[in-house]
Amino acid sequence: MGRESVGISVSKKEDFSEWYTQVVLKAKLADYAPVKGLIVLRPDGYSIWESLKSTFDKKFAQNGIRNGFLPVLIPESLLGKEKKHFAGFNPEVFWVTHSGDNEVGDRLALRPTSETLAYTLYAKWIKSWRDLPLKINFWNTALRAEIKATKPFLRTSEFLWQEGHTVHSTEEEAREEVKKILEIYKNTVEEELAIPVVIGKKSEKEKFVGAVYTTTMESIMPDGKALQMGTSHFLGQNFSKPFEVKFADRDNVEHFAWQTSWGVSWRLIGAMIMVHGDDKGLVLPPKVAPIQVVIVPIYNSDEDKLRVMQKVEGIKEELESTSIRVHIDDRNELSPGYKFNDWEMKGVPLRIEIGPKDIQQQKVVLAKRYNKEKIDLILKDIEKVDLILKEIQKNMLKNAREQAERNTIEISEYTEFKEKMEKGGFFNAAWCGKQVCEDKIKEETGADIRVIPFDREKRYSKCIYCKEPSSMIPIFARGY
């Protein structure tokens, strides 16, 4: 009894959407807030975010990027300065119309993104080529009113993210920056979260409103839908002109600057849950797990307890000396079986079980979360835990990659495309580049162009829709 109400009550395979929501809530990553579309991050969820944040911060710093802070309110007059940008975001902006009892003249937007505010300030700060490049990243939240059904981490009206905004004196340097950032994103997501991504460009239709072009990384989820994992935009001079981000070059001629902007959000956490989780709950990659190893002591008498706990403390110290994050589950009132299930729900990568029998044999039992494997480890080999965690991290990426590959297909017949799209997946299909075809495909199959992979930008074939000559093979999929 009780099993159903404590654990996940549906299987990942049969009801993916319900499964996802239950994992988020029951693993205590997040909870719903009293306002539609808003969620609350709990400590277990927030530490995953903190872990990602610290990795990104290190990599950004190595690339000469520093952190700053921007306020949340942006006057309408600023937001509207770049026309297309404004038109794109306007339908989902939250507006502040009053300050206290007084109506404000120029309505204030709760930032849907900060380009317009940042660049107003950049225009003040940048005078000379000596001020460039200017590279600032902002960790904050963005607000975009979601009318559609919301999902924790994947679609919420407020989300945690970082938005980076850089300014360069040359076009080449800005384009290079866009690329560098996307590489940082890809490496981090694959190495930390063990999720494989495909990088490339967005189509004209799908690019960031106001950008010259958008580069993106996309991943496929186990239900066959695509998730945008992060974007890095080349803004050209589209913003520097209306916002007058200008600098005097070495020859004392004034030029408009070249800009980039880029961001990843807590969607990454949602992706991690979907890709790695199973019917027992969350499965965390060791690198981002708040607790990497949980020790469950087993005993049934006071003398046993004493002996076991002594051993357990020793193991903990030894593991911590190699910077492993260890937790001892010393809750006295719960049975070992309950604890096993509890930590599996929370996704802790490795569990150590140790009881009187183990002490007698000078060993412990190791249980790996991601593949449910249970093995014995001789006590004096305890330092191998570090290696095992590394191996888990590696295998999780490998498994995810294999799964992604199984869900990716080459396709050249439109009828087959339509038919198979019902089941989802990444479809490599040729495209002529015309938006009419892109629109028709979206209308008839629900799939859009997720990404045009960099290595498939110059592949010549026939458009899947109109059969006219095509010059690229994008990935089509239904998205989140």
Add this chain to the structure above:
RNA sequence: GGGAUCGUCGUCUAGCUUGGUAUGAUACUAGUCUGGGGGACUAGUGGUCGCAGGUUCAAAUCCUGCCGAUCCCA
């Protein structure tokens, strides 16, 4: 944007048709026995029925509005 369904202790749920202040499970608290895969027993705590208003002697139940959630279609 159009349509449908729903909202009762923390969670799931009975009651709603035929108005009379709420059922059970789980969780939680305490104790005893237990303890290597969600343990048992006993005793407790907890809800005024999403919110606001209306009808009525009386509203979880009927009516109106709002808020929120889920699903389908575009």
